[in-house]
Structures are given as structure tokens and as C-alpha cells.
Amino acid sequence: DVKVTQSSRYLVKRTGEKVFLECVQDMDHENMFWYRQDPGLGLRLIYFSYDVKMKEKGDIPEGYSVSREKKERFSLILESASTNQTSMYLCASSFGGVETQYFGPGTRLLVL
Amino acid sequence: LAKTTQPISMDSYEGQEVNITCSHNNIATNDYITWYQQFPSQGPRFIIQGYKTKVTNEVASLFIPADRKSSTLSLPRVSLSDTAVYYCLVGDMRGSQGNLIFGKGTKLSVKP
Numbered sequence: 001d002v003k004v005t006q007s008s009r010y011l012v013k014r015t016g017e018k019v020f021l022e023c024v025q026d027m028d029h030e031n032m033f034w035y036r037q038d039p040g041l042g043l044r045l046i047y048f049s050y051d052v053k054m055k056e057k058g059d060i061p062e063g064y065s066v067s068r069e070k071k072e073r074f075s076l077i078l079e080s081a082s083t084n085q086t087s088m089y090l091c092a093s094s095f096g097g098v099e100t101q102y103f104g105p106g107t108r109l110l111v112l
Numbered sequence: 113l114a115k116t117t118q119p120i121s122m123d124s125y126e127g128q129e130v131n132i133t134c135s136h137n138n139i140a141t142n143d144y145i146t147w148y149q150q151f152p153s154q155g156p157r158f159i160i161q162g163y164k165t166k167v168t169n170e171v172a173s174l175f176i177p178a179d180r181k182s183s184t185l186s187l188p189r190v191s192l193s194d195t196a197v198y199y200c201l202v203g204d205m206r207g208s209q210g211n212l213i214f215g216k217g218t219k220l221s222v223k224p
Contacts (some may be wrong), residue, residue: 004155005155033212035214040216041216042199042214042215042216042217043156043214043217044214045214048212058212061220090155090156093156099147100146100156100158100161101146101156101158101201102154102157103148103156103157104155105154105155106153106154106155107154
């Protein structure tokens with residue numbers, strides 16, 4: 001079975017802190033994604049990566065950056081956390097093309 | 113970009129067939145339609161995917177009309193454990209040209 005793991009299930013940070021969310025997949029997938037999920041808004045794509053060191057902006061990249069130094073790992077970075085970034089963050093991976101996305105369990109981030 | 117619209121919520125009873133429709137008027141030629149199921153505190157998981165006509169697997173069927181501007185997820189004989197949020201996803205991943213649009217989700221409540 002494909003496994004996508006996220007570094008934390010719950011995280012509490014203060015406004016202005018730098019926050020790192022880590023995601024690791026074990027199936028040699030080409031694509032990796034970061035979404036945020038908010039009540040009433042569904043899943044919104046922040047960034048995705050289709051190869052090592054390659055990244056593309058999704059629908060809501062403002063305030064975020066990403067890093068993919070190794071194929072299995074995709075990091076989401078909040079350079080200076082703000083309260084409006086309090087959300088559930090979901091990582092996903094897929095092999096390529098229109099292949100199924102496999103999601104991690106999510107990280108619930110609270111920014112105070 | 114395709115924009116997806118789905119009902120916010122639906123109610124059903126055990127044993128009934130449930131049909132959830134997603135509208136995607138601006139679907140592109142290369143876009144596929146994928147449905148995901150999400151339980152509380154978990155990431156979404158794949159249910160079914162299609163491009164046109166009808167697709168059936170062991171858990172659901174997906175109906176896509178010829179114009180592809182909508183799709184209907186059909187869950188036969190639902191049980192209490194089918195209570196979840198269902199998302200439709202329209203899009204395609206082709207290298208750096210990927211675009212993926214999730215609907216806002218339909219919360220299905222199955223009652224005894």
C-alpha cells in the first residue's frame with residue numbers, strides 16, 4: 001500500500017514564526033501536492049511538484065513556499081506564519097498524468 | 113480552468129442508492145473526473161475515476177454524459193459507514209501544466 005506520512009498531526013505556532021511541514025511518500029511517485037482544507041471551502045491547491053527541484057504554484061500560493069530536494073520528500077514552508085494560515089494541511093502524491101492521488105492524514109495547524 | 117459545483121449536503125437512509133452530481137461546465141479536453149471520499153480526521157481517499165460514459169468498480173459507479181459538463185457518483189445500497197464528505201476533482205497533471213480543481217465537497221449523512 002502507498003503510504004504518505006506527514007511530520008505532525010497537530011501543530012501550534014505563534015504569529016511570525018517560520019513553520020515547516022514535512023511530507024514523505026514511499027512509492028516513488030513523480031508528483032507531490034500541498035493542499036489546505038477549510039470549512040466550506042473544500043481543498044485548495046497551494047503548490048505542487050512534478051519532479052525533484054521542480055515546483056509550480058497552485059491556486060493559493062501566497063504566504064507559502066515549498067522545497068523538494070529528494071523525490072520522496074516535499075516540504076511546505078510558512079516563512080512568517082499568520083493567523084489566517086490556521087488550517088488543515090494535506091499532502092498528496094501521485095505517479096503521474098491522471099493517476100490517483102494518495103493523501104496523508106493531514107496536519108492541523110493553529111497559529112496564535 | 114474548470115470550476116466544480118456540488119451540493120453542500122445530502123441525506124439518505126441505509127440501503128438506498130445515492131447519487132451525487134458535480135457540475136464542471138468548463139472541463140477541458142484532457143481533464144479527467146475523479147471522486148474522493150473523506151472521513152473526519154483523515155485525508156481523502158480515491159473512489160473512482162472516469163473520462164466519459166460509465167465506469168463501475170466494486171464500490172461505486174460514475175456516470176459522465178457525452179458533453180462531460182457534469183458527472184454523477186452513484187453509491188449503491190449505502191450503509192452508515194458511507195457517511196462522509198465526497199469531493200469531485202476535475203483536472204489533469206501533465207508535467208508543469210497540471211491543473212486540479214476540487215469541488216467544495218458534499219457531506220453525505222446516512223441514517224438508520
